[in-house]
Amino acid sequence: MLDLGMVTWAATIGLIVALLAVDLVLAWVRPHRVGFGEATAWSVFYILVAIGFGVWFTMQHGGDFGTEYFAGYIIEKSLSVDNLFVFVIIMTTFAVPEEHQHKVLTFGIVLALIMRAIFIAVGATLLALFSFMFLLFGLLLIYTAVQLFRHRDEDPDVEDNAVVKAARKFLPVSDEYVGGKLVAKVQGRKLVTPLFIVLLAIGSVDLLFALDSIPAVFGVTEEPYIVFTANAFALLGLRALFFLVKGLLERLVYLSAGLALILAFIGVKLLLHWAHVDIDERVPEISTPVSLGVVVVVLAVVTVASLVKTKKDPSAKAHPGSLRAHKAKPGDSDRDASQN
Template structure:
């Protein structure tokens, strides 16, 4: 992991532009809540991916090849973890029967919370690394344990955790069975109740914290630049809402995806341990002296991450084909899915018009 130098004007300008893009995306959700078609979702995902690649190109030109390589490797790592995060969002939406017309807004709240939590953990991680080099041992061990859990835990574990959360909350606070738009509280026969939206947001917020705990050590294993860490996370989360509507139904069918992510986490965990040994200052390891071990460079990391994700996705898609499913339909959804989306969009538009006329 090399020390990169990025001009202050580029950092400030990038943060201003990214903030403007995120605010525009948020305003679009607020003013035009609807269920995007596969085509619309695909165009938005392509836009955000292109934006990330343009940013990577600027990093190469302005800050050098090392900075550009670290951003690309970090972005791909965070993007793979965000796709895994997306599966949990799909699970939460399905389990709590969130109306499709509300899902855009709920997802946007989830993405904002994810950015907030990751920003906090980035600051904490940067402070720890700056003052305690041995923290790389902890980060490395944590990622190795996380990789094992990722590879060997089933989807049923996520469902079981969510069920326990529902039971815990319902025993302690009055919660209705029906939603009341985006309200978290409603009144029935004069009595105040919480709506299921409260549980959904708690579940999504908890998920964001868990994935932030996984993702921040992972990307600090690629770069020690807080700016690269933060921008890689922002670009990984941008477009996640549209990716949900494009591939949400496919994510749980990519059977080998979790193994690809587990391999990446394990690889970065090993890289962190090697880096910790190389920078070692702990007196009980080699007398406090640096351990002469090989270090894994950024470009090797980038190649490993690309290959791991490509193999996982290709094997998953081949499995879909072996099962006799029509691959394009599996990827973009059936005509019925698109028709359902259009109907939901019309319903959402009608709801918004009614609310506007009634002055709500």
């Protein structure tokens, strides 16, 4: 069990808030199109920060806790790539101007961190009080993995999002982005802009991802501090990574299948841990180093296989996957027939 004082927690949160503040300043004060060079520099910076923290953490608290941190970080980083897929779909669906995408992503990351902090606190408390929560978390991850694999070749239907539909129904929405404002006065009427709807869509997506990612990282560590830092450092680099790899994302055609496999593996790990604690100590457990190795190997195989596939078939396109099948819409059958 980690013995951390309030000073360590305060210093860690202070570092994360400071990094977020830089992102917010850049997004709100200087909206601009983020180029490849800038995105690369920021991506490398955030990865180095995460690695540097992991090295310091390992030296301070030992190799076992260090391994748990790096395993959690890699899991969260891989799951965050699926976040990027959905962010791309949202940006495309609502035709967000490039100079405002930076702002939307930063808001999404801040909201994701807040939601994850809440889920981490609740999850850690439940796990400490009830060991059967490992069973429930494991079953949740396995269910999510099955659904993601079943619908791995689909895109989530952003327009069918309940929050977005309610906002469109009850709020007056302007046709234009009006300089990136959330609320604007147009012809004497106060309206919310499409950017407000985009932020609602991002927020609801963040909530769904938090429900999956927190149980996943609890599969490799029970330490709330490690869960929080792994999530925070994985998410901090998400904005820059979006601009760096959004062109590459379409080539990762097997990513959804790989993530489904990782979630299923961690789900089984949680089930074995529950059985080991509550049923019989002779039930074997999967160690953190083994978990780290499996995750790295799956991601490497998925990436290589995807690039080979798209090289042979340039028309192949990746999808983030969906947790449920889409409802049929009027005209879908006609469009399908015209494409065949």
